[in-house]
Amino acid sequence: MTAFWTEPDYDDHELVQLVRHPESGLTAIIALHSTHLGPGAGGTRFWHYAEPKAAMRDALRLSRGMSYKNAMAGLPMGGGKAVILAGADKRKTPEMLAAFGDAVEALNGRYVTAEDVGISEDDMVAVSQRTAHVSGLPVDGSAGDNMAGGDPGPFTAMGIYHGIKAAVRYKLGKDSVKGVHVAIQGTGSVGGGVAKLLAQDGAKLTLSDIDEGRAKALAEELGGEVAAPDAIMSTSCDVFSPNALGAILDEEGIARLDCPIVAGGANNQLARAHHGAQLAERGILYAPDYVINAGGIISVTMEYLCRCHGDPCDINEVRKRLALIPGRLEEIWAESDSSGVSSDVVADRMAQKLIGR
Numbered sequence: 001m002t003a004f005w006t007e008p009d010y011d012d013h014e015l016v017q018l019v020r021h022p023e024s025g026l027t028a029i030i031a032l033h034s035t036h037l038g039p040g041a042g043g044t045r046f047w048h049y050a051e052p053k054a055a056m057r058d059a060l061r062l063s064r065g066m067s068y069k070n071a072m073a074g075l076p077m078g079g080g081k082a083v084i085l086a087g088a089d090k091r092k093t094p095e096m097l098a099a100f101g102d103a104v105e106a107l108n109g110r111y112v113t114a115e116d117v118g119i120s121e122d123d124m125v126a127v128s129q130r131t132a133h134v135s136g137l138p139v140d141g142s143a144g145d146n147m148a149g150g151d152p153g154p155f156t157a158m159g160i161y162h163g164i165k166a167a168v169r170y171k172l173g174k175d176s177v178k179g180v181h182v183a184i185q186g187t188g189s190v191g192g193g194v195a196k197l198l199a200q201d202g203a204k205l206t207l208s209d210i211d212e213g214r215a216k217a218l219a220e221e222l223g224g225e226v227a228a229p230d231a232i233m234s235t236s237c238d239v240f241s242p243n244a245l246g247a248i249l250d251e252e253g254i255a256r257l258d259c260p261i262v263a264g265g266a267n268n269q270l271a272r273a274h275h276g277a278q279l280a281e282r283g284i285l286y287a288p289d290y291v292i293n294a295g296g297i298i299s300v301t302m303e304y305l306c307r308c309h310g311d312p313c314d315i316n317e318v319r320k321r322l323a324l325i326p327g328r329l330e331e332i333w334a335e336s337d338s339s340g341v342s343s344d345v346v347a348d349r350m351a352q353k354l355i356g357r
């Protein structure tokens with residue numbers, strides 16, 4: 001049997017814990033990649049994996065991704081991730097969530113969990129009955145717009161809006177997005193928010209969603225065009241903004257692009273590591289996804305630090321941190337231009353330096 005720490009996805013993770021709780025049927029893996037900058041923070045995924053190895057791979061890769069993302073967001077948090085291995089029936093019980101909460105609590109704050117695919121806000125509220133080390137909990141409605149936390153979507157959208165403006169300035173030399181043509185893939189929480197912010201500045205929008213009614217309604221509200229889901233990536237535009245699926249930037253996707261800039265919030269946009277270099281070879285400026293989409297994580301982390309550490313939790317603190325995203329991107333692009341190394345690799349190297357690797 002091969003030791004799992006010789007697997008390619010194992011990257012000197014500080015801790016990889018198997019959690020088994022036969023009474024509730026819970027099987028989970030908690031992976032802490034790095035706690036160099038603070039507790040390992042990252043969501044919990046509930047998923048039926050074809051084989052346990054795939055669950056381990058997810059825990060290892062996603063926790064490393066969280067180390068990089070939190071570091072580049074300037075947060076005092078490391079990287080962690082948990083996966084709960086669902087059965088084929090995907091049954092999730094209160095007893096399982098309680099046992100999972102106990103496992104998080106036993107780590108004594110080294111791991112801070114949150115929602116991820118397959119875990120709802122209600123599930124996280126249940127986990128929080130057993131441990132305080134949960135971020136992204138719903139905030140009290142009475143706190144209104146002056147609190148960090150709550151739905152991360154609008155904060156993610158705001159960060160991407162700042163990032164697109166920075167890209168337009170850097171690549172096109174324009175100080176405003178007025179008249180700049182942005183093609184947006186996905187008009188959900190993030191893409192819809194980005195579209196509204198850009199529309200206020202007079203950008204020209206082409207919107208697309210597999211829910212075509214959704215894209216159409218938003219285009220009518222904002223005065224934009226609609227493109228079919230299979231046409232949005234080849235739309236001739238200034239900025240292509242992916243805000244739906246990951247892994248869209250593969251050979252075929254990159255060949256179809258007709259734009260000088262790719263800047264959007266979808267996670268893991270590059271299908272494989274070498275696709276960043278392919279974008280650069282085509283002269284396309286790429287905003288590394290985990291840098292430009294950090295607005296949501298900034299907001300939920302500020303809520304956690306406020307609740308558990310007494311840090312300031314007013315919205316201005318979140319806004320201040322969001323406003324740092326453009327500067328970080330500009331630093332990455334400038335380094336990429338001077339070194340000839342693609343922007344995704346430059347970002348990874350900066351993150352590795354921040355976490356002492």
Ligand code: NAD
Nearest residue numbers: 152153156186188189190209210243244265266267293296
């Ligand atoms: P969402 O579910 O609110 O919206 C996604 C939208 O994309 C939906 O309207 C869906 O119909 C559409 N869609 C799906 N497949 C599509 C396709 N092939 N073409 C066009 N549209 C398609 O999700 P969201 O919260 O807006 O997240 C969007 C992306 O941003 C995801 O990749 C997510 O992982 C990432 N992200 C979100 C946040 C956040 O705070 N919500 C933070 C970081 C990253």
